[in-house]
Amino acid sequence: MIQINAAECAAVQYVAMSVAVMLNPDLVRRYDRSGPRYTSYPPATAFHEGFGEAEYRAAAVRGNGQRPPGPLSLYFHIPFCSTVCYYCACNKIVTKNRSRAEPYVAALLQELALQAALFDDERTVEQLHWGGGTPTFLSAVQMRQLMEATRRHFRLRDDDGGEYSIEIDPRTVDEHDMSLLRELGFNRVSFGVQDFDPKVQKAVNRVQSEQQTLAIMAAARRQEFHSISIDLIYGLPFQSVDSFSTTLDKVIAARPDRLAVFNYAHLPQRFKVQRQIDEQALPSPEEKLRILALTIQRLQEAGYVYIGMDHFALPEDKLSLALDNGSLQRNFQGFSSHAQCELVAMGITAIGQIDDCYAQNVRDTGDYYERLKAGKLPVYRGVRLTADDRLRRRVIADLICHGYVDKAALMSGFDDYFAHEVAQLAPMQADGLLRDDDESIRVLPPGRLLIRNICMVFDHYLRDESRPERFSKAI
Numbered sequence: 001m002i003q004i005n006a007a008e009c010a011a012v013q014y015v016a017m018s019v020a021v022m023l024n025p026d027l028v029r030r031y032d033r034s035g036p037r038y039t040s041y042p043p044a045t046a047f048h049e050g051f052g053e054a055e056y057r058a059a060a061v062r063g064n065g066q067r068p069p070g071p072l073s074l075y076f077h078i079p080f081c082s083t084v085c086y087y088c089a090c091n092k093i094v095t096k097n098r099s100r101a102e103p104y105v106a107a108l109l110q111e112l113a114l115q116a117a118l119f120d121d122e123r124t125v126e127q128l129h130w131g132g133g134t135p136t137f138l139s140a141v142q143m144r145q146l147m148e149a150t151r152r153h154f155r156l157r158d159d160d161g162g163e164y165s166i167e168i169d170p171r172t173v174d175e176h177d178m179s180l181l182r183e184l185g186f187n188r189v190s191f192g193v194q195d196f197d198p199k200v201q202k203a204v205n206r207v208q209s210e211q212q213t214l215a216i217m218a219a220a221r222r223q224e225f226h227s228i229s230i231d232l233i234y235g236l237p238f239q240s241v242d243s244f245s246t247t248l249d250k251v252i253a254a255r256p257d258r259l260a261v262f263n264y265a266h267l268p269q270r271f272k273v274q275r276q277i278d279e280q281a282l283p284s285p286e287e288k289l290r291i292l293a294l295t296i297q298r299l300q301e302a303g304y305v306y307i308g309m310d311h312f313a314l315p316e317d318k319l320s321l322a323l324d325n326g327s328l329q330r331n332f333q334g335f336s337s338h339a340q341c342e343l344v345a346m347g348i349t350a351i352g353q354i355d356d357c358y359a360q361n362v363r364d365t366g367d368y369y370e371r372l373k374a375g376k377l378p379v380y381r382g383v384r385l386t387a388d389d390r391l392r393r394r395v396i397a398d399l400i401c402h403g404y405v406d407k408a409a410l411m412s413g414f415d416d417y418f419a420h421e422v423a424q425l426a427p428m429q430a431d432g433l434l435r436d437d438d439e440s441i442r443v444l445p446p447g448r449l450l451i452r453n454i455c456m457v458f459d460h461y462l463r464d465e466s467r468p469e470r471f472s473k474a475i
């Protein structure tokens with residue numbers, strides 16, 4: 001349970017552009033529960049194995065039938081990392097053996113060809129993302145091979161106008177690699193930093209010098225990447241308000257276009273590697289909340305806009321502009337300024353979103369290779385959304401991306417259909433998180449940091465007691 005002393009309970013409010021975010025520790029304490037991050041609705045915990053390759057192929061046919069055919073987003077999962085970070089909850093394979101990437105890239109190329117055959121040629125790829133793991137575990141030759149094959153199979157934009165991004169571990173690249181990535185067509189990078197404090201880095205087994213990170217950011221700028229993003233994590237061992245303040249000073253001075261500041265969820269029962277973390281060294285919940293309050297304050301004072309769900313961006317960044325003009329989107333890759341694309345996801349564990357379906361690939365590399373060798377798509381589970389799912393997905397997306405639900409625009413009789421949910425919003429309204437009236441639901445500044453709790457009201461799947469709670473805390 002989070003406990004904050006009276007002096008610190010004073011609500012802290014900061015206004016960024018036209019949008020405010022407010023951290024009220026008392027409210028955070030009361031709404032302190034686990035919940036999905038809503039990169040999809042239904043969450044992946046609702047996927048089932050009754051959905052397989054045949055259902056995925058049928059979804060692709062329906063998606064192609066849209067007129068005009070919609071744009072595509074491509075995701076490639078590269079699962080390898082040469083060392084392990086002790087806080088990690090990602091799907092990764094830790095190995096120093098670079099040869100393990102060879103069969104994987106070969107299989108990925110097979111999947112690329114199978115997937116491309118399902119989608120109309122004229123559909124443009126507006127978004128592309130390589131995630132992991134560590135995508136730069138691949139050699140220069142493998143990266144080139146994969147991107148060239150992608151260009152052969154799909155219609156990539158050649159005007160540098162798409163959002164083509166890659167996650168980078170600064171310890172694994174140099175200026176030459178950054179130049180190669182730009183040449184291959186990437187125009188956005190996100191760097192994992194987490195914390196600049198050497199003591200924290202050592203405790204989580206991710207030692208990367210400040211000079212290394214700043215040098216690679218400078219290289220990205222020289223290569224004219226459109227956007228540089230940095231990931232930080234609060235709640236790691238040995239972090240304190242003072243230590244994280246120093247990290248924030250350095251990050252703000254480096255001026256990335258975007259920042260993601262994630263809450264570390266310590267779940268050693270679920271993620272074995274987290275058992276390497278000394279629990280005694282973890283900051284208390286009170287200290288974590290102070291670190292979060294400080295982060296919001298410092299970033300907004302430095303001119304960053306709170307986009308939502310741990311993300312900040314400079315006012316001129318596309319995400320901030322999309323937040324302002326109501327075109328912000330959310331999918332498995334986080335927030336996006338692009339129109340809703342169908343997402344074709346490749347590699348182990350990757351999750352795609354086609355038509356009214358989500359589909360996930362197998363988790364095991366052996367299984368992945370076998371299915372592809374047999375000429376089969378490696379989809380092993382998924383879900384086709386019902387009309388109710390689609391409606392709830394839209395409400396949740398509107399809450400997260402716009403902080404506003406126009407009831408009449410969604411359906412007639414919103415309050416009758418959602419009578420159960422509207423009743424649950426009443427205490428949230430009383431707590432000042434939102435305003436609910438006949439026309440709309442509007443998220444208020446104290447509700448922005450607790451948006452997951454508001455969305456959970458509309459999540460039908462959370463009512464199913466038989467599903468174990470497998471989510472992180474909202475803050």
Ligand code: SF4
Nearest residue numbers: 081084085088090133
């Ligand atoms: S580099 Fe990323 S994916 Fe790999 S172990 Fe570290 S946090 Fe996990």
